[in-house]
């Protein structure tokens with residue numbers, strides 16, 4: 001059963017007489033105990049989604065269900081959902097104890113019960129020895145735990161997190177990420193976490209939901225989406241550097257890219273038609289600089305990143321990116337040949353930009 005469900009959600013904002021349609025029929029189904037990361041470029045409506053789930057904002061159309069029940073008309077305080085904002089919003093002059101106790105105090109919970117609950121949640125999060133400190137005396141990871149403790153103390157088992165790690169420096173962020181992952185594993189709340197940081201999404205999520213143009217473009221296991229993106233936009237968004245997507249055509253059991261002919265992998269034989277126009281997706285790590293390769297081009301730019309380099313190679317009128325692990329230095333303008341691990345190729349329809357393999361399996365499962 002779904003624990004958090006968004007059904008056909010529409011949301012439009014109006015600012016200075018201009019209307020912006022942010023969400024356009026968005027659907028999302030989240031099970032209990034899942035760690036879902038909503039990933040999307042800045043300004044696509046991630047925060048808007050969290051506010052709609054929390055009840056801080058009303059959708060124009062569609063329904064929100066929590067724990068199997070429709071909650072469209074429930075105010076935030078009755079939804080039993082906790083939101084951890086970007087800056088943790090801890091009160092600087094209050095101790096950690098008072099920060100955690102705050103939501104219970106305003107709910108007029110008796111003092112001794114507050115004490116019991118705060119101590120219990122603090123023990124669980126291993127911050128029981130920090131209760132007398134002020135937020136300024138905490139590390140980034142500890143601040144995060146206090147913010148989560150304040151969310152948990154109310155008994156909310158659905159936690160919404162809005163880029164909570166974005167203010168931490170890179171090293172602390174890795175630790176805080178690891179901590180959050182462990183915490184979710186042991187306490188099992190349902191977490192909905194939004195970010196535009198891919199690494200964060202891939203490393204935290206049990207499921208990732210990719211948001212673009214007001215709908216979820218892809219939803220599922222992060223590595224599966226990485227390997228088989230459902231459309232060319234997702235392919236070009238996910239990964240750093242992202243997937244190369246080149247125009248091609250199917251001819252005589254081959255894929256023709258410009259003037260290069262590549263053998264069509266057998267798995268695609270029953271899926272494509274002679275003469276079909278396709279988009280060919282190849283990840284930068286599946287291309288190799290190799291004297292026997294079928295693709296020919298010249299080096300346009302080299303990004304040396306330590307353990308590997310990203311080589312930009314111009315092939316006819318397209319530039320593709322290749323990850324090279326060898327320490328051979330490549331010069332700008334150098335002529336190179338590339339071979340492809342064809343078993344990793346992904347094909348999209350040129351018009352709809354949809355993944356042809358996934359379209360086929362959808363057709364088969366409906367038959």
Ligand SMILES: Nc1ncnc2c1ncn2[C@@H]1O[C@H](COP(=O)(O)OP(=O)(O)OP(=O)(O)O)[C@@H](O)[C@H]1O
Pocket residue numbers: 013014015020022040041042043044045046047048049196
């Ligand atoms: N109250 C508002 N009035 C008008 N426009 C708004 C309002 N709130 C948000 N928007 C616009 O709606 C779009 C989505 O905003 P939202 O904050 O949900 O995006 P986001 O994906 O969370 O972005 P970011 O990653 O930058 O935080 C943006 O273009 C934003 O400018």
